[in-house]
Amino acid sequence: MPSDAPGANLPALRGHNAALVLGLLRAAGEEGVSRLELAAHTGLTPQAVSKITARLRADGLAAEAGRRASTGGKPRTVLRLVPGARHAIGLHLDRDELTVALADLAGDAVAVRRAPLAFEADATQVLATTEREVAALRAEAGGPPVLGAGVACPGPLDHSAGVLHRVTGAPHWDGFPLRDALAERLGLPVVLDKDTNAAALGLAQDLRDGGGSFAYLHLGTGLGAGLVLGGGLYRGRRTGAGEFGHQVVQLDGPRCGCGGRGCVEALCLAAVARDDLPGAARVLGVGAANLVELLDIDRVLLGGRTVLENPDGFVNGVAEALAAQARTRGAGAAVPVELAGGGARVVADGAAQLVLAPLFGAGNAGLGGYRGAPP
Ligand SMILES: [Zn+2]
DSSP, X not given: OOSSOTTTTOGGGOSHHHHHHHHHHHHHGGGOEEHHHHHHHHOOOHHHHHHHHHHHHHTTSEEEEEEEOOSSSOOEEEXXXXXXXXXXXXXXXXXXXXXXXXXXXXXOEEEEEEEEOOTTSOHHHHHHHHHHHHHHHHHHHOOSOEEXXXXXXXXXXXXXXXXXXXXXXXXXXXXXXXXXXXXXXXXXXXXXXXXXXXXXXXXXXXXXXXXXXXXXXXXXXXXXXXXXXXXXEEOOTTSOTTOGXXXXXXXXXXXXXXXXXXXXXXXXXXXXXXXXXXXXXXXHHHHHHHHHHHHOOSEEEEESHHHHHSHHHHHHHHHHHHHHHXXXXXXXXXXXXXXXXXXXXXXXXXXXXXXXXXXXXXXXXXXXXXXXXXX
């Protein structure tokens, strides 16, 4: 990050223990949670919990939500998160469109703007459009302080350094420090990640089973994956994980935008281009089956513009490929396939989670870990 972490100017948002408490407050929702329950679930002393919750209340992040009868003792005061106390911005820089979402602390979008974007054109135009749209959204929505902006765009890129690599179709971005450039333009802390990773991080927040593993497959102008393994987003050391689209499934096959041949992306996009949607779904299904074979994940989620144009066709096509795989292996039921929640905003909403998830201790669980913002 060019400056400190998103919460750095807010003492109450710093520290691992505060993140644990905030995470429990968020999970409890409107119903709230008592200090004793917070202590029991975090392993912190009641005194430590009281100190943290006092700071959260002083900053307006938590509030009393009434009293609840307790067995034997006096009624306990319960606390809840105040979702509207702070906002975060999620930016989806797609190849032809910019989506800007303003999210509250619960991750719910309170305002959204869209504008045409030519991501493959020059950086100056991309930065100017982004700056203009963020300013317009903040002026429209008003509201509480903004903690930072999460930026999601096509990869490959280096999440830790905030630098783009040779983006397919836009090689001139190679080496461009997009995170720092946007932080300067927006006057906010910025976290950069691949569109697929942002979407997967956002989808992981909705999982109730905590330690689950899934792949989010995104088919739009390109094809990529975001991987959540053991409850945590897996980026790999160089943010290279999830380059799902460039697995070769046909030796000496057609040329791919990446420079290789016979990549699953090239075959899938070619099928889409000739309106062969069953063919595209079948190719996607073969790729998904390879991924299930490799990682033994619990489910496959599909999203992206091309999928949204024909959701049943893609979900059914991929499900068929996974069912065929399960039959061949004799390994019980096929891995389920679903349309990812969030629709066309799955990436922008997930981008806001690049800022929000670490505040709730939710970004760094599992393999690989979240490394964008120190807790
Ligand atoms: Zn390729």
